[in-house]
Amino acid sequence: MRRLMTLVAAAAILAGAYTVTFGMPAPLSAMLGNDSTAGTGADAANGARPGAGMPRGPGGRSRATTVVTTALENQPYESVLSAIGTGSALRSVDVVSEIAGTVVEVNLAANREVAEGDVLLRFDARIQALNLEIAHAELELASDTVARYERLRQSGNTTVTDVTLSEARLNLRLAEAAVGLAEVALEDQTIRAPISGRLGQSDVDVGETLSANSVIVSIDQSDVIVVEFELPERAIGMLAETKDVLASTSTLTGRVFIGNIVSFDSRIDPVTRSVTVKAEIDNSEGLLWPGMTFAVRMTQESKPLRRVPSTAITWSRSGSSVWIDADGVASQVPVTILYRQNDAVWIDADIPEGTLVVTEGAQKLREGMQISTPGGAPADRRPPADGQTPPAARLMDGNAQAPAKEPT
Known part of the structure; x- marks a missing residue:
């Protein structure tokens, strides 16, 4: 019971x-x-x-359902992609000794700016200097011999044969090559900066004996910083159109640097499903250092699209839709959701700009119901231009008609 x-x-x-x-x-x-x-x-x-x-x-009498409406507006959607990247110098080299030798001079102060060709280190070059002097003496002797033989031939002396003159000329060429080799050997005793940039730390000191292929110091040309980062697969379309990125680092709080995308990979990484991108940032002020971590943002603005509050979207078995105010009558219009951001939704729908869309109270609506705004007044509608049918009314179903007038 x-x-x-x-x-x-x-x-x-x-x-x-x-x-x-x-x-x-x-x-x-x-x-x-x-x-x-x-x-x-x-x-x-x-x-x-x-x-x-x-x-x-x-x-x-038909009683109007109270709803809240807002005018449909066109706004572009801004796509934002974020990534973490690492900075490196535009050019970076390790200076390596090609020969062995004993160090007699160093100019390797850390963080010192050097220009291409500046002397960084010198080896003991006494032997090479003597070899060069010997080569010059042999060259001088060979040159005098050729000159003497040629004078004898011109005076009609038959003791100097063609073979003798040819051998003398060959010895002259060999002496010239020996001088060149001696000059190269002497120059190798001096290590010069291959590029302009800033020196790194070095442990080499005067008196040390270095072996061949020993690393002496590193040089970074960091007037431009290259930031390498990875973006998801969906960023491919943005890479073809967007060339600038915004980068910031925790070392310089509040500073935002503009970078220019210079290259990106030609394939997607099969493991991370991402693409590697490189961007250059001007560092003429010298504030950025190679190795810094950067937070990178990449933005792209679409063409103007229909934008509504997220509360205007309703769902059914047929998909997403919105309710519009068609001259005080509720009409449901299917839409396709393109983007979401916070409380806003960008949609693809055949709805004119300025149409009033129901943002609150849509769950109470049925097709053809009368609607009004809070206070009991009919929902605000934009007046038709030149007596034409309002845009919202054109969206109503062909079978839908305005509610009948109240009986007098």
Whole structure:
């Protein structure tokens, strides 16, 4: 018995809630003698769409459902991609000794700016200097021999044969090559900067004996910093159109640097599903150092798109849609969601700009219901231009008609 009473009470509560929300059904109203059906015949006579399912007020008048609307606007969507990258110098080299030798001079102060060709280190070059002097002496002797033989041939002396003269000339060429080799060997005893830049730390000191292929110091040409970072696969389209990125580092809080994309990989990494990108940042001020970590942002702005608050989107089995105010009548329009950001949604829909879209109260609406804004007044609508049909009215279903006028 108690269970039966509970079911009856629950049914009564549901019926009351339905009546408060949607009004009393017409058949039940007729049975109770309610005059709410008084306008039904007049509505049918006027060809208006029956008001079944619409809230009804006293005397059978259609009662407008209160909703909140906002005008549909066009705004571009800004796509933002973020990544973490590492900076490196535009050019960076390790200076390596090609020969072995004993160090007699060093100019390797850390963080010192050097120009290309500056002397960094010298080896003991006494042996090479003597070899060069010997080569010059042999060259001078070979040159004198060739000159003497040629004078004898010109004076008619037959003791100097063609073979003798050819051998003398060959010895001259060999002596010239020996001088060149001696000069190279002497120059190799001096290590010079291959590029302009800033010196790194070096442990080499005067008196040390270095072996061949020993690393002496590193040089970074950091007037331009190259930041390497990875972007997800969906960034491929942006890379083809966007050339600038914004980079910041925790070392310089509040500073934002503009970088220029110079290259990106030609394939997607099969493991990370990302693409490697390199961007250059001007560092003429010398504030950025190679090895710094950068937070990189890449933005792209789309063409203007329809934008509505997220509360305007409703869902059903057929997909997403919005409700619009078509001259005070609710009309449902299907939409395709393109982007979401915070409380805003960009959609693709055949809805004119400025159309009033329901943002609150959409769950109470049915197709063709009358709607009004808070306070009971009809929802604000933009006046039609030059007497034309308002844009929202053109979106209504071809079978939908404006509600019938209230009986006088």
